[in-house]
Amino acid sequence: MKRVNILIEIVFVMKHIAVMIMIIIGMAFVAVSGCTSPGSSGEDIVQATETPSDITATTITPATTPFPVEPILSVTPKIYGVDFSLPDPILADMQNLEVLLHYNYRINYFDTDKGVKLYITFFAYNLDDVPVDFSPVTSDDVKSAGIPYKTRRDTMYFLNEKTITVTLPGESSQGTLDLLRPYNYGAIVEWTEN
Numbered sequence: 278m279k280r281v282n283i284l285i286e287i288v289f290v291m292k293h294i295a296v297m298i299m300i301i302i303g304m305a306f307v308a309v310s311g312c313t314s315p316g317s318s319g320e321d322i323v324q325a326t327e328t329p330s331d332i333t334a335t336t337i338t339p340a341t342t343p344f345p346v347e348p349i350l351s352v353t354p355k356i357y358g359v360d361f362s363l364p365d366p367i368l369a370d371m372q373n374l375e376v377l378l379h380y381n382y383r384i385n386y387f388d389t390d391k392g393v394k395l396y397i398t399f400f401a402y403n404l405d406d407v408p409v410d411f412s413p414v415t416s417d418d419v420k421s422a423g424i425p426y427k428t429r430r431d432t433m434y435f436l437n438e439k440t441i442t443v444t445l446p447g448e449s450s451q452g453t454l455d456l457l458r459p460y461n462y463g464a465i466v467e468w469t470e471n
Contacts, residue, residue, distance in 0.1 A: 346404065349463030350378075351414050356393065356468055358384025359433065364440070366401075366462055373447040374401050374456060377440055378464045385435040392432040396469050400426040401445040401454050401462040416465050425449035 348363040360381045367375040376399045398416040402424035413419045419426045425446035431439070445462070446454045454460060 346461050352466040358386040361466060363464060369444050373444045375442050375444050376401060376462050377442045379440045381438045382433050382435055392434040394469050395431045395433055396467045397429045398426055398465040399443045400424055401460060403455055404459045419465060423452055425452040425454050
């Protein structure tokens with residue numbers, strides 16, 4: 278009798294398992310059939326490729342980009358034997374831009390142990406805040422434009438490689454910079470006697 282009761286219980290459990298499996302399979306069919314919708318059959322795709330005159334390619338290009346156009350680097354007069362570059366700026370936060378100047382003094386053109394004294398003017402500006410042909414060459418060009426700037430002095434020694442960083446407009450005493458509008462940045466490097 279015990280064995281009969283156990284067999285009845287096993288059959289009862291297996292019926293429930295069979296019902297559960299059927300429900301899972303049914304749900305799988307519903308899910309798969311729901312992934313296809315009218316208008317996405319292979320016939321419609323063939324029809325769309327048969328009439329290419331109906332399809333027009335549209336390229337959407339933004340009118341302006343909020344990223345720098347082309348950074349401005351001016352070294353006056355030319356300092357031979359030194360490689361200057363402006364690495365990509367870093368967003369310090371949503372209101373400030375870190376502008377970097379990297380140099381590598383690899384050829385001792387000046388033949389001096391005193392080093393070469395630099396006067397560097399970093400700047401950043403929104404494109405619509407300056408004339409279209411804005412291309413500063415001297416520190417005075419930047420200062421008179423009313424844009425954010427910061428000056429630094431540095432002494433460059435032979436076989437010296439260095440990166441100098443400023444934060445604009447945070448370290449500037451003039452101008453504003455809206456990083457959500459198109460902007461540009463740069464540095465003017467001038468060597469001086471003092």
